[in-house]
Amino acid sequence: MAKIIVITSGKGGVGKTTTSAAIGTGLALRGFKTVIVDFDVGLRNLDLIMGCERRVVYDFVNLINGDSNLNQTLIKDKRSDNLYILPASQTRDKDALTQDGVEKVLEELKLTFDYIVCDSPAGIEKGAHLAMYFADEAIVVTNPEVSSVRDSDRMLGLLSSKSRRAESGERIKEHLLLTRYNPVRADLGEMLTVSDVEDILSIPLLGVIPESQAVLKASNQGVPVIMDELSDAGQAYGDAVDRLLGETIPHRFLEAQKKSLLQRLFGGR
Amino acid sequence: MSLFDYFRDRKKPAKTASVAKERLQIIVAHERGQRSQPDYLPQLQQEIIDVISKYVQIDRDQVHVALDNQSDCSILELNITLPERP
Numbered sequence: 001m002a003k004i005i006v007i008t009s010g011k012g013g014v015g016k017t018t019t020s021a022a023i024g025t026g027l028a029l030r031g032f033k034t035v036i037v038d039f040d041v042g043l044r045n046l047d048l049i050m051g052c053e054r055r056v057v058y059d060f061v062n063l064i065n066g067d068s069n070l071n072q073t074l075i076k077d078k079r080s081d082n083l084y085i086l087p088a089s090q091t092r093d094k095d096a097l098t099q100d101g102v103e104k105v106l107e108e109l110k111l112t113f114d115y116i117v118c119d120s121p122a123g124i125e126k127g128a129h130l131a132m133y134f135a136d137e138a139i140v141v142t143n144p145e146v147s148s149v150r151d152s153d154r155m156l157g158l159l160s161s162k163s164r165r166a167e168s169g170e171r172i173k174e175h176l177l178l179t180r181y182n183p184v185r186a187d188l189g190e191m192l193t194v195s196d197v198e199d200i201l202s203i204p205l206l207g208v209i210p211e212s213q214a215v216l217k218a219s220n221q222g223v224p225v226i227m228d229e230l231s232d233a234g235q236a237y238g239d240a241v242d243r244l245l246g247e248t249i250p251h252r253f254l255e256a257q258k259k260s261l262l263q264r265l266f267g268g269r
Numbered sequence: 270m271s272l273f274d275y276f277r278d279r280k281k282p283a284k285t286a287s288v289a290k291e292r293l294q295i296i297v298a299h300e301r302g303q304r305s306q307p308d309y310l311p312q313l314q315q316e317i318i319d320v321i322s323k324y325v326q327i328d329r330d331q332v333h334v335a336l337d338n339q340s341d342c343s344i345l346e347l348n349i350t351l352p353e354r355p
């Protein structure tokens with residue numbers, strides 16, 4: 001049975017697309033047939049993060065309108081045979097996505113895929129609504145910062161009222177993913193800690209992704225950061241995928257790295 | 270932090286995270302309260318105002334509608350301030 005997972009946050013710039021790319025790739029690398037769907041109509045970016053921007057021919061809206069079929073529209077990832085990308089349209093027509101159209105495409109995807117990862121746009125407009133409407137599970141991406149936490153709480157409210165599951169009396173399974181976490185600043189009392197955010201949002205913690213240079217390095221190259229297995233962020237995403245699949249793994253990268261005496265004296269990083 | 274910073278800046282850092290947490294807890298609790306309100310409440314309030322203004326001149330701000338959910342019952346509270354009689 002295919003599972004639809006929405007990656008959402010309300011606020012922009014917190015790491016939804018980075019997370020969609022990483023989680024989707026992680027699921028594919030673990031053997032699940034996965035498609036990542038970009039719902040950000042007009043501001044397509046998943047293709048760039050995945051490094052397939054030059055292979056986009058048709059898009060989500062073409063598929064809905066019947067201008068192209070699934071085979072023509074899906075882009076197969078070059079790194080994994082299990083991974084496909086459905087790019088968003090760059091149209092400026094904000095009504096291009098319709099609920100019936102999205103439902104039809106998702107039903108078709110469900111026939112061949114194990115996981116459908118929906119990359120939601122920021123905000124609470126139509127694109128964001130449709131990305132979450134058909135979801136079975138939601139990963140709420142949050143930064144340890146006031147506006148992001150507040151917007152995440154707002155999204156949790158919408159997930160529990162304006163989704164198909166909510167309308168039929170079921171619940172969407174919610175996961176918290178804290179990104180851009182800086183344990184040093186949290187220790188100093190300058191940044192909300194993991195438990196602060198857990199206290200406020202009170203949903204189960206899927207993972208904590210440390211603020212990391214690897215994320216920009218990966219997006220520069222169009223490689224999902226989870227492929228950088230030596231990096232802290234890549235490993236943290238790997239753990240999050242394993243937890244999503246039901247494993248229990250202790251959280252890592254929550255403690256500030258102890259600096260050596262030499263680093264402390266000479267200000268090394 | 271280099272050797273020089275170590276001597277220069279030894280005052281305690283401000284704990285702004287606790288301020289953030291406190292503010293968030295208040296605003297999130299407030300917004301969750303509003304979220305649990307049924308969708309018809311604003312319309313109900315408007316219609317009540319319409320009915321009353323047929324008979325008395327009132328201000329929109331003078332009507333307060335609140336729904337209080339208790340364990341086994343809900344209380345709809347209407348608070349309408351009528352203008353002073355001339």
